[in-house]
Amino acid sequence: MRRYLHIHLQNQTIDTEQLDGEALVKAGRYLIAKTLVDNNVATVDPLGPDNPLIFSAGPFAGTAFSNANRTSVGCKSPLTGGIKEANSGGTFAYGLGRLEIAGLTLHGQSKDWVVIHLHKDGAMTFDDATPYMGKGNVEVTAMFHERYGKHIAVGLCGPVGEYLGLLAGITFTDSDGRPSRLAARGGVGAVMGSKKVKAIVIGLHRMPQLHDRPKHVTDMRTYAQKLQADPVVSGFYQPTGTMGMADYTNYVGGIPVNNFTSGQQTTADGGPFTMGGTYISELNNSRGGKQTHACMPGCIIQCSNVYVDANGKEMTSPVEYETLALLGTNCGLTNPDHLAEMNQYCNDLGIDTIETGAMIAVLMDAGLAQFGDVAFMEQVFTELRQGSDKGRLWAGGTARVGQHYGIERVPVIKGQAISAYDPRVIEVTGISMMTTAQGADHTTGNVARMQSFDKELPELMAASLASQIACAAVDSVGLCLFGRSVTNPNIDFLAQAVNDTIGTNLEPNFFQQIGRETLRLEVAFNRAAGFTEADDELPAFFYQEPLAPTQRTARFHAADVHEIYEHMDEVGTEGVPDQYGRVS
Ligand code: SF4
Secondary structure, three states, rough: OEEEEEEEEEOOOEEEEEEEHHHHOOOOOHHHHHHHHHHOOOOOOOOOOOOOOOEEOOOOOOOOOOHHHHHHEEEOOOOOOOEEEEEEEHHHHHHHOOOOOOEEEEEOOOOEEEEEEEEEOOEEEEEEEEOOOOOOHHHHHHHHHHOOOEEEEEEHHHEHHHOOOOOOEEEEOOOOOOOOHHHHHHHHHHHHHHHOOOEEEEOOOOOOOOHHHHHHHHHHHHHHHHHHHOOHHHHHOOOOHHEEEEEHHHHHHOOOEOOOEEEEOOOOOOOOOOHHHHHHHHHHHHHEEEEEEEEOOOOOOOEEEEOOOOOOOOOEOOHHHHHHHHHHHHOOOHHHHHHHHHHHHHHHEEEEEHHHHHHHHHHHOOOOOOOOHHHHHHHHHHHHOOOOOHHHHHOOOOOHHHHHHHOOOOEEOOEOOOOOOOOOOOOOHHHHHOOOOOOHHHHHHHHOOOOOOOOOOHHHHHHHHHHHHHHHHHHOOOOOOHHHHHHHHHHHHHHHHHHHHHOOOOOOOHHHHHHHHHHHHHHHHHHHHHHOHHHHOOOOHHHHHHEEOOOOOOOOOHHHHHHHHHHHHOOOOOOOOOOHHHOO
């Protein structure tokens, strides 16, 4: 049994639901879609009081079960106008679980800025947020540690979210207390800002009650052993992390470079790819940085990292592939230290590195600076921090900035920046980004390594769909999808582990069912919000401009892929085929 809190900000009252059994498993992305559809949120003003902001934890929350403490944040997106679930690592869901809280929804809007404090003893208070306003996330988190102690988990609206900038995500503290993990996409931080909730601070408590604790502990150890034995985990995620993807995408010509005008970053002298995971991880290791780091308690995969400068001083955490690409190669950066500097600005401001990088590259393409102009990028972050007129304009995100400057090469779908997989080359991920109701979100169905040029559309759509179903399932139970090389082929084990933890009687096909149902609900939400087939189209330049070095143009239009979810029952029920789901 766990509590679900409905927090009414207008009058600072709380309704508490008691949840148990399957209600604790049907969480995260599923719960968000179901709640938003059932409550007819599709047509509300996303920055008005009727847009609920949902924080949901999965059935393993509060335990040390590996990579199972993701926090799902959901609402109607002010960036896209469609549905949004943005999930993040860190300690927030872990903290909720340890208070035996399954999740919470912020309803309405507060009159004054508040910090919501969930105390260890179960009490809740609304504290004055005035001392924290306008400050960067690093400083605010240090103030929280001073005031509330070190043993806390924090969910935080950064300074850009305060002024409703649509670049804003919601920041969560990691296992070392850093404000470095972000529910990044869709402008969820602006929704938190619209509610005048500066932060939610959770006092970390003890291990929650579990249905069968000894079995849970055995399952946890078994899962850890499976992860340790997996070559993707030990050979890719642990030593290099997600930034290792850059070596692959640069090799095949699918990484965004200089506002998607090239798919490969090359050096004049044929030197190493300095923005690749191999180069950066070796550099970081040589300086004494940390290449194997867990963002949340218990994670065995440990894909995170702590990047240090030439003197061994911490610059940022983590350097992720999509950050490296959008904020790095796509802006013309070639020096990992410059990338780390920009990454840390985003961490401190609580903004999405994908949307921010795409937006800055559009500014460069519009002629405001040359690609690779570090001083200009620093100036952009200064304006964003100050909330100047320019900063507020740029905080509107890639689509709005492109429209303002009247340029045509604006890489967005449904108003959200395309992630680090050029759809001209990384075609299956491109189909996922075109069709998902979440905007151009690669995490909904990333099949980056599938060789696709010799294949026809039906096979590619089936691969996208199978991945989308599997991703929607893990996003609904609080699992990090980087465990998929183990969870996908061990779905029976996973169902039993949930049953041992919560006391349910789930069958293994539960995951396929919840993944499919989540996708159906998300599509229904977007239809009600007014989205049509035309919203699945890529920007025209992807069809018109051949991408160097492959010289490929995009093959598929909205009309080709829009009906993808009508084929849900035609794809297999065994999860994503191994060769499609793996990242290495
Ligand atoms: S795999 Fe990486 S992102 Fe996922 S929970 Fe572990 S450290 Fe965090």
